[in-house]
Amino acid sequence: MASDPGHLAAPVPDAMLELQSVSRFFGGLAAVRNLDMAIGRGSIHGLIGPNGAGKTTVFNLITGATPLSSGSIRMEGREIGHLAPHAINRLGVARTFQNIRLFKGISVFENVRTAGSWRSGYGWIHGLVQGYTFHLREAELHQRTSELLDEFGLAHRAKEPAGALPYGEQRRLEILRALATRPKLLLLDEPAAGLNASETDALMQLVERILEQYELTILVIEHDMRMVMELCDTITVLDLGERICEGDPAAVRNDPLVIQAYLGRGDTVDASDQ
Amino acid sequence: MAYRPDPVRVYGHWLLAAAGLSLAAAAIGYGIPKVLPTFHLDPLALGLIYAVIALGLNIVNGQAGLFSIGHAAFAGIGAYTAGGLSTMVGPRLFGWGPGMPAQLDSPAAAVFFMASLLAGGLVAALFGYLVGIPTLRLRGDYLAIATLGFGEIMRVVLDNTASLGGPLGMHGIPRFTTYPVIGVALVLTLIVCRNIATSVPGRCFVALREDEIAAESLGIATTRVKVNAMALSAGIAGIGGGLLAHRLGSYMPVDLSWVRSVEFVLMVVLGGSGSITGTVIAAITLGMLPGEMLQLTKWPWLQKLIGNKMVVYSVLLIVMMLVRSLWFKGGWELSFQWMRDSAARLRRRLSRREGPANG
Ligand SMILES: Nc1ncnc2c1ncn2[C@@H]1O[C@H](COP(=O)(O)OP(=O)(O)O)[C@@H](O)[C@H]1O
Ligand SMILES: [Mg+2]
Numbered sequence: 001m002a003s004d005p006g007h008l009a010a011p012v013p014d015a016m017l018e019l020q021s022v023s024r025f026f027g028g029l030a031a032v033r034n035l036d037m038a039i040g041r042g043s044i045h046g047l048i049g050p051n052g053a054g055k056t057t058v059f060n061l062i063t064g065a066t067p068l069s070s071g072s073i074r075m076e077g078r079e080i081g082h083l084a085p086h087a088i089n090r091l092g093v094a095r096t097f098q099n100i101r102l103f104k105g106i107s108v109f110e111n112v113r114t115a116g117s118w119r120s121g122y123g124w125i126h127g128l129v130q131g132y133t134f135h136l137r138e139a140e141l142h143q144r145t146s147e148l149l150d151e152f153g154l155a156h157r158a159k160e161p162a163g164a165l166p167y168g169e170q171r172r173l174e175i176l177r178a179l180a181t182r183p184k185l186l187l188l189d190e191p192a193a194g195l196n197a198s199e200t201d202a203l204m205q206l207v208e209r210i211l212e213q214y215e216l217t218i219l220v221i222e223h224d225m226r227m228v229m230e231l232c233d234t235i236t237v238l239d240l241g242e243r244i245c246e247g248d249p250a251a252v253r254n255d256p257l258v259i260q261a262y263l264g265r266g267d268t269v270d271a272s273d274q
Numbered sequence: 275m276a277y278r279p280d281p282v283r284v285y286g287h288w289l290l291a292a293a294g295l296s297l298a299a300a301a302i303g304y305g306i307p308k309v310l311p312t313f314h315l316d317p318l319a320l321g322l323i324y325a326v327i328a329l330g331l332n333i334v335n336g337q338a339g340l341f342s343i344g345h346a347a348f349a350g351i352g353a354y355t356a357g358g359l360s361t362m363v364g365p366r367l368f369g370w371g372p373g374m375p376a377q378l379d380s381p382a383a384a385v386f387f388m389a390s391l392l393a394g395g396l397v398a399a400l401f402g403y404l405v406g407i408p409t410l411r412l413r414g415d416y417l418a419i420a421t422l423g424f425g426e427i428m429r430v431v432l433d434n435t436a437s438l439g440g441p442l443g444m445h446g447i448p449r450f451t452t453y454p455v456i457g458v459a460l461v462l463t464l465i466v467c468r469n470i471a472t473s474v475p476g477r478c479f480v481a482l483r484e485d486e487i488a489a490e491s492l493g494i495a496t497t498r499v500k501v502n503a504m505a506l507s508a509g510i511a512g513i514g515g516g517l518l519a520h521r522l523g524s525y526m527p528v529d530l531s532w533v534r535s536v537e538f539v540l541m542v543v544l545g546g547s548g549s550i551t552g553t554v555i556a557a558i559t560l561g562m563l564p565g566e567m568l569q570l571t572k573w574p575w576l577q578k579l580i581g582n583k584m585v586v587y588s589v590l591l592i593v594m595m596l597v598r599s600l601w602f603k604g605g606w607e608l609s610f611q612w613m614r615d616s617a618a619r620l621r622r623r624l625s626r627r628e629g630p631a632n633g
Contacts, residue, residue, distance in 0.1 A: 063491055065487065065490075065491065084490070084495070085490040085491050086490050086491075086492075086493050086494055086495045086496070087495075089490075089491060089492060089493035090493050094491070094492070095491055097487075097488070097491075101485045101487060101488035101491075102484075102485070102488070103480070103481060103484035103485055103488065103489075104484065104485075105483075105484055106480060106484060110477070110480075113477070114477045114478070114480070114481045114489075114492070114494075115492040115493075117474045117477055117478060117481075117492075117493075117494070118474075118492075118493040118494065119493075120474050122473075122474065123474070123475070124470075124475055126473070127469060127470055127473030127474055127475050127476070128466065128469050128470065128473075129469075130288070130469050130472075130473070131284070131285070131288065132279070132281050132284050132285070134473065135279040135284045136278065136279060138473070139277055139278065139279050143277055177492065178492070180492075181492055181493050
C-alpha cells in the first residue's frame with residue numbers, strides 16, 4: 001500500500017508545519033514510515049486512519065515527545081526535529097493528549113495559569129522578592145487565565161480540582177490549557193472521543209472560534225467523521241504508518257484506498273452510513 | 275486596558291508583611307524563651323530547626339513529587355561545612371580558645387557565623403545539583419534508592435575521614451544557634467518557601483508532580499526544574515544542618531544515616547505532602563518528641579505505661595495520619611487568603627443565624 005502519486009495533494013505554499021519523509025520505528029515496527037505532510041497556515045488539517053495507524057505517533061514526533069528515526073520536521077521553516085518538547089512548545093506548538101493529561105490534583109484555574117507560566121516573563125528573583133514587577137506580571141497572568149476560562153465557559157469551575165470535572169469539560173479544559181501557552185499550531189488528539197452528540201457540537205464551535213480568535217493553525221486527529229468532514233480543510237489519511245491519501249473532505253470520502261482501509265477493518269468513513 | 279496593580283498598595287502590603295514577619299521572628303527569638311518553661315526550650319529548638327530541614331525536603335518530596343530519602347545527608351553536609359568553618363577557621367580569625375565562646379561575642383563573629391551557615395547551604399545545594407543531574411532522569415522508587423545510596427555513601431566517607439573526626443564526628447562546635455538565630459532562620463526559610471510556592475517556579479514544581487509529560491508539552495523544562503528543585507531543597511536542608519550542628523555542639527556520621535532521612539520524610543508526609551503549614555507543624559511535633567519524653571521521669575506511672583519512645587512515636591504517627599486527611603486535604607495553607615475566606619464564611623454564618631427565617 002505504498003503512497004500513490006495520484007493521491008498527493010498540491011504543495012502547500014505557506015506552510016506552518018512541514019514533515020519530510022518522517023519515519024519512526026519501534027523495534028521492527030514502522031509506526032510511521034516516510035511521511036510527507038504540510039499544514040497550511042490558518043487551516044484545519046485532519047489526520048485520520050484506523051486504530052494503530054500511527055496518528056498519535058505523528059503528534060509525538062511533532063512535539064518532540066518521541067525522537068525521530070529519520071526525516072525532518074520544520075515549524076515555520078525552522079528545523080525542530082531534534083528539540084525537546086518544552087522548546088518546541090516555546091516555538092508555538094501546543095497539544096492535547098488522547099488520554100487527557102490534566103494536572104488532576106490542582107484546580108482548573110491553576111491548570112491554565114501554570115500553562116501560561118513560561119510566558120509570564122519573570123523568574124526566580126522576582127518570585128522570591130515579590131515586588132512590583134512580580135505583582136504586575138501576576139496580574140496579567142491572572143487576567144489572561146480568567147479571560148480564557150470566562151470566554152470558554154469554565155469560569156464556574158475555576159476552583160474545582162481538574163480531576164473532578166465531567167469528561168467533556170476535561171477535554172475542553174485541556175484545550176484551554178494548551179491555548180494558554182499562546183501557540184501558533186494546536187494539535188488535538190481525538191478531542192471528541194467519549195463525547196456525546198451535543199458535546200461534540202459544542203466542541204466543534206469551540207474549535208472554530210479559537211481558530212479565528214487566536215489566528216491558529218490546527219491539526220486534529222479524530223474518529224468522529226461528521227466532525228472531521230465538517231471542520232477540516234484538508235485531510236491526511238494514514239494506514240499502517242503510511243499516508244494513503246490526502247485531499248479535501250470530498251476527495252478523501254470517495255477515495256477507494258481509504259474506503260478499503262476502513263472497510264477492511266469493519267470501520268466506515270462516512271458517518272451517514274452508521 | 276489591562277488591570278495594573280497600584281504600586282503604593284503593593285509596596286504597602288510588602289512593608290506590612292515585612293514588619294509582621296520581623297515581629298514573628300522576634301516572637302520566636304525573644305518571646306518563646308521568656309514564656310516557655312525552660313525544660314521545653316531544648317526540645318522545641320530542635321523541632322524548629324527540623325522544621326527548616328523538613329521545609330527543604332518538602333520542596334522535593336511534597337511539591338515536585340520526587341522522592342528523596344537522602345536529606346539527612348544534605349543536612350549533614352551543611353552541618354560539617356558550617357561546623358568545620360566554626361571549629362577550624364573561627365579560632366584563627368577570632369582567637370577562640372579550645373572552649374569556644376559560649377555565644378557570638380562580636381558583630382564580626384555573627385557575620386562569620388551567618389556566612390558559615392550560608393556556605394553550608396551552598397555546598398549542600400551543590401551536592402544536590404550534582405546528585406540531581408544523573409539521578410533525576412530516574413523516577414519514583416529508583417530516585418528514592420539513588421538518594422538513599424548517596425546518603426549512605428556520604429556517611430561512610432565521613433566515617434573514614436580522620437580529619438573530620440571519623441566515626442566520632444565533629445565536636446566542640448560553638449553553640450551559636452540561640453533562639454533569636456532560629457527565629458530569623460525559620461522565618462526566612464518560610465518566606466523563601468512560601469514565595470516560591472506562590473510564583474512561577476513553584477507552579478512548575480507542582481506541574482512536575484502532577485504530570486511530567488504534560489508539563490513538558492506546555493513549555494516547562496522539566497529536567498532543569500527537577501535539578502533546580504533538588505539544589506534548592508538540599509540548600510535549605512544544608513542551612514538547617516548548620517543550625518543543628520551549632521545547637522547540639524557536635525555532629526556525627528550517624529546523623530547522616532537513612533534512618534534520619536526517613537524521619538524527615540515522615541514530617542513531610544504527615545504534614546500533607548506539599549503543605550508548608552503542615553510540614554512545620556509535623557516537624558515541630560516529631561522533632562520535640564524525644565526531648566519531651568525525658569519529662570516523663572517526673573511521672574513514673576506514666577513512664578511505665580508509655581516509657582518507650584517508639585511506642586509514642588508509632589501512636590503519634592497513626593493519629594497524625596488519620597487527622598492529616600481532615601486538616602491538610604487539598605493543600606491547605608494558613609494564608610491570608612484563607613483567613614479572609616474563613617472570616618467571610620463566619621460572618622455569613624452568623625448573619626444567617628440572626629436571620630428571622632432560621633428555625
Ligand atoms: N512507545 C511505543 N512503543 C512501542 N510501540 C508503539 C509505541 N507507541 C506506539 N506504538 C505502536 O505504533 C503503532 C501506532 O500507534 P499510534 O500512533 O498510537 O496509533 P493511532 O494513534 O493511529 O491509533 C501501534 O502499532 C502502536 O502499538
Ligand atoms: Mg492515537
